[in-house]
Amino acid sequence: MVREQITNLAGTSGVVGCCLFARDGSVLADAMPDFITPDHLRRAADTVVEGMLGLETLEEGVWEMDLAFTEILCVIRPVGTAILLLLCDPDANLPVLKLSMNVAAKRIAAASPQELADLHAAASPLEVQRRVEPSAEELLPADAVQTVIAAIRNQAIHTGGSDAVVEQILRATGLNLDVPTRSSLRATLNEILERVISKSMGRAEATRWLNQLVKQHGLAKPGS
Numbered sequence: 001m002v003r004e005q006i007t008n009l010a011g012t013s014g015v016v017g018c019c020l021f022a023r024d025g026s027v028l029a030d031a032m033p034d035f036i037t038p039d040h041l042r043r044a045a046d047t048v049v050e051g052m053l054g055l056e057t058l059e060e061g062v063w064e065m066d067l068a069f070t071e072i073l074c075v076i077r078p079v080g081t082a083i084l085l086l087l088c089d090p091d092a093n094l095p096v097l098k099l100s101m102n103v104a105a106k107r108i109a110a111a112s113p114q115e116l117a118d119l120h121a122a123a124s125p126l127e128v129q130r131r132v133e134p135s136a137e138e139l140l141p142a143d144a145v146q147t148v149i150a151a152i153r154n155q156a157i158h159t160g161g162s163d164a165v166v167e168q169i170l171r172a173t174g175l176n177l178d179v180p181t182r183s184s185l186r187a188t189l190n191e192i193l194e195r196v197i198s199k200s201m202g203r204a205e206a207t208r209w210l211n212q213l214v215k216q217h218g219l220a221k222p223g224s
Helices: 002-010 038-055 094-109 113-130 142-158 163-173 182-201 203-216
Strands: 015-022 027-031 065-068 073-079 082-088
Touching: 002 015, 002 027, 002 094, 002 113, 015 038, 027 038, 038 082, 073 094, 082 094, 142 163, 142 182, 142 203, 163 182, 182 203
Parallel strands: none
Antiparallel strands: 015 027, 015 082, 065 073, 073 082
16 A cells, blocks of 8 residues: 555656655655665655654644755655655645645555554665664663663553553664664654554653653753
8 A cells, every 4th residue: 555655646747756754764665766866765764854853842733844946846744653755846736746645645644554564674674784883973872771761661551551562662663772873762762652652641742751851861862
């Protein structure tokens, strides 16, 4: 279903290409022109994820970004736990494109967890290879990360959630609690926000709670 929706969107009048990112920067599916390389996609994914994270600290709701360049229009919006990106002609009919995007987004969000997990698993080797030697800036203090994850486990149990889901997320996002990186923690917190904390606290309150927890333990990105 997911790949079919991406392909259909890419064939819409005025659309140059389309792709779907996971919130750890993995490229889950794409239908991009040949001049867009895998490296271009991975770099775009990192940039988009950072931008969406900044917007999600504001208020509860749906966030979108429209980036207008001289030769291309970039339309970005979250879809469940993923992020959808369209590259469009600069003179494309944006309202019509967004209607098509909304229909595809609903169908992608309704995809089975197994289908999304399979797409993420297929994307993981690229991410592991890219981050096999994290920079000093990417590494985080293990004790602080372990404390944050322990607090999240306690919150999940306290609000009637399941610690097993947190454990599943840790495995899926590849967060190594002994050698944690900023990108893997970011991916883990995004998944926990969507699948665990928001269900009991509400999206806005859950986002604030996680942000405060991260800042309290010195894990916030510099300048945030």
